[in-house]
Amino acid sequence: MSVAKNLLAGRIVEENLFPYPRLRAKDRELLGMMLEAIDQFLAPHREDFKRWDREAEQPAEFIQSLRDLGLFGLIIPEEHGGLGLSNAGYARVLSQTSGHDSSVSLTIGAHSSIGMKGILLFGTPEQRARYLPKLATGEMIAAFCLTESGSGSDAASIRTRATKCADGSWTLDGEKIWITNGGIADLYTVFARTTSEAGKITAFIVEAAWPGVSHGHHEDKMGIRASSTTTVSFTDVKVPAENLLDAEGKGFKVAMAILNNGRTGLGGGAVGGMKALIALATQQALARKQFGEPIANFGLIREKLAQMTVECFAAESVVWMVAHYIDSGLEDYSVEAAISKVYASEAIQRAAYEALQIAGGNGFMREFPYEEAARDARILSIFEGTNEVLRLYIALSGLKEIGKSYGELKAAVDDIFNSPIKGFGVLADYAEKRLTRATGVGRDKILGKIPPQLREAATAYEKYTVELAKVCDYLLRKYGKSIAGRQHALKRVADMTIDLFVGLCVLSRATALAADKGEESAQAMVIAHIFARQAKRRLAHNVRRIERNEDEQMELLAGFIVDRGRYPWDIVK
Ligand SMILES: Cc1cc2nc3c(=O)[nH]c(=O)nc-3n(C[C@H](O)[C@H](O)[C@H](O)COP(=O)(O)OP(=O)(O)OC[C@H]3O[C@@H](n4cnc5c(N)ncnc54)[C@H](O)[C@@H]3O)c2cc1C
Numbered sequence: 001m002s003v004a005k006n007l008l009a010g011r012i013v014e015e016n017l018f019p020y021p022r023l024r025a026k027d028r029e030l031l032g033m034m035l036e037a038i039d040q041f042l043a044p045h046r047e048d049f050k051r052w053d054r055e056a057e058q059p060a061e062f063i064q065s066l067r068d069l070g071l072f073g074l075i076i077p078e079e080h081g082g083l084g085l086s087n088a089g090y091a092r093v094l095s096q097t098s099g100h101d102s103s104v105s106l107t108i109g110a111h112s113s114i115g116m117k118g119i120l121l122f123g124t125p126e127q128r129a130r131y132l133p134k135l136a137t138g139e140m141i142a143a144f145c146l147t148e149s150g151s152g153s154d155a156a157s158i159r160t161r162a163t164k165c166a167d168g169s170w171t172l173d174g175e176k177i178w179i180t181n182g183g184i185a186d187l188y189t190v191f192a193r194t195t196s197e198a199g200k201i202t203a204f205i206v207e208a209a210w211p212g213v214s215h216g217h218h219e220d221k222m223g224i225r226a227s228s229t230t231t232v233s234f235t236d237v238k239v240p241a242e243n244l245l246d247a248e249g250k251g252f253k254v255a256m257a258i259l260n261n262g263r264t265g266l267g268g269g270a271v272g273g274m275k276a277l278i279a280l281a282t283q284q285a286l287a288r289k290q291f292g293e294p295i296a297n298f299g300l301i302r303e304k305l306a307q308m309t310v311e312c313f314a315a316e317s318v319v320w321m322v323a324h325y326i327d328s329g330l331e332d333y334s335v336e337a338a339i340s341k342v343y344a345s346e347a348i349q350r351a352a353y354e355a356l357q358i359a360g361g362n363g364f365m366r367e368f369p370y371e372e373a374a375r376d377a378r379i380l381s382i383f384e385g386t387n388e389v390l391r392l393y394i395a396l397s398g399l400k401e402i403g404k405s406y407g408e409l410k411a412a413v414d415d416i417f418n419s420p421i422k423g424f425g426v427l428a429d430y431a432e433k434r435l436t437r438a439t440g441v442g443r444d445k446i447l448g449k450i451p452p453q454l455r456e457a458a459t460a461y462e463k464y465t466v467e468l469a470k471v472c473d474y475l476l477r478k479y480g481k482s483i484a485g486r487q488h489a490l491k492r493v494a495d496m497t498i499d500l501f502v503g504l505c506v507l508s509r510a511t512a513l514a515a516d517k518g519e520e521s522a523q524a525m526v527i528a529h530i531f532a533r534q535a536k537r538r539l540a541h542n543v544r545r546i547e548r549n550e551d552e553q554m555e556l557l558a559g560f561i562v563d564r565g566r567y568p569w570d571i572v573k
């Protein structure tokens with residue numbers, strides 16, 4: 001049962017939230033050795049990373065060292081020569097590498113999270129046996145080729161063509177853009193539109209060495225500059241029938257499954273980046289003296305450090321909850337994965353901005369690491385699904401599923417879509433009933449487990465889960481199926497869902513930590529309390545703005561500006 005989708009119907013699926021998951025013992029053991037080795041290897045490269053950022057290149061010998069460290073085989077099963085880490089363990093490794101350099105994380109991450117994930121998820125035994133051992137050692141580096149110049153967020157509109165030949169093989173033609181690892185990859189997962197079977201999207205495994213495959217020059221980027229980003233072109237490329245991935249026409253499903261499954265890699269990387277930023281900003285605040293004392297003594301600086309810490313803990317809590325869903329075989333986790341990506345990618349951008357602000361003028365200087373951190377973090381809300389599109393996905397998937405997960409509600413929700421007036425209040429009533437039946441979090445089963453200092457937080461999440469259901473009910477009633485085009489409202493639904501799901505992950509983690517008696521456990525309670533208070537304010541704001549907003553005026557104003565194509569006022573006139 002998807003926790004996030006259920007929130008929109010006013011239900012908290014406690015069993016998928018409590019207790020907070022622990023890493024597998026096997027992962028802990030492996031990580032214990034790996035994390036130290038990673039630090040020992042990457043820390044001495046600090047100055048090199050800076051230089052490679054400027055030069056926009058990782059030297060081949062350095063990539064070889066990543067191979068030697070085993071960083072390309074993290075999630076490949078042991079029987080194929082990999083380390084067999086779980087998603088949670090893998091995300092933790094990326095968190096460690098990101099603490100040193102984002103381009104390193106991206107090189108490893110694009111290979112594992114998306115480049116070869118298709119073979120892991122959908123590969124035939126033959127495809128797995130042929131490619132996974134080479135992918136595990138890094139003899140083959142992988143990349144994921146979906147985006148084209150005319151097809152970004154609208155991935156279903158790709159035009160790369162796959163023509164079926166008489167012998168069952170395929171011919172690929174087209175060009176992909178902005179492909180991470182494009183210039184260093186030996187293997188591409190390529191999405192193309194077949195000319196047969198109604199032009200359905202199909203996924204192929206393509207080797208870089210095959211005739212007709214080429215890549216463009218290394219793009220000159222704002223951030224993650226040392227990681228390879230290039231176009232990848234396919235001109236009359238012969239692809240054997242056995243290199244089709246999954247089934248003909250199933251490519252869109254394959255692409256989405258890969259992206260959903262890979263999101264915790266990005267999230268883990270963001271968490272590692274935030275931890276590094278908190279350490280840097282703290283050292284900076286202690287070392288820098290103004291007005292006769294360290295700036296770390298000033299309330300406005302302390303507020304930034306505390307806020308960064310709350311958001312890092314929240315991102316960590318949600319990312320590893322989602323990694324656990326994937327590892328435990330839960331099938332319906334795509335909305336939670338989208339939430340973890342949106343939250344973690346935005347939290348690290350706020351952290352990078354604030355760390356730079358704490359460093360003051362130094363933050364602006366290339367000599368210091370803050371400006372690079374800010375540049376590197378910027379991509380995270382753009383690729384692997386923009387945060388706008390993911391917010392729409394979160395809201396619409398939840399709204400669509402409301403009926404499905406509740407047999408008793410299905411007819412009513414169908415009614416809401418068909419005739420908005422008929423289904424009046426059904427969802428809100430349902431959510432209220434659930435609450436009075438005392439099945440929410442914070443009550444019966446869970447109440448005993450939640451430490452007293454977190455009960456206020458639990459009650460807030462419970463209350464706003466019902467409010468979210470009421471909001472959904474109202475919107476479905478008001479707009480019926482046309483809700484899909486109401487993006488202002490959908491964003492509020494998404495933001496409420498994000499706050500509730502992330503908040504519940506924080507609550508679960510803090511509850512688990514409460515068993516330890518140390519200072520860190522006490523501070524985790526404080527974090528959970530702060531997050532809940534802040535989330536509650538945002539939730540209340542979003543609920544209010546469902547009816548009281550300036551959406552229409554904003555739409556009119558946008559239309560005015562779009563028509564003119566510029567800002568028309570000037571004080572001279
Ligand atoms: C450094 C880098 C590395 C990348 N690596 C890869 C890779 O390895 N493989 C790969 O296949 N791709 C890769 N990409 C491509 C990336 O996934 C796309 O950039 C992303 O999907 C967005 O597409 P777009 O840039 O065309 O933006 P567009 O889709 O044109 O979007 C532009 C803006 O419009 C918004 N928007 C779009 N549609 C809607 C809508 N329906 N409602 C509201 N807002 C909307 C977007 O959120 C965005 O703000 C990479 C991109 C970069 C920059």
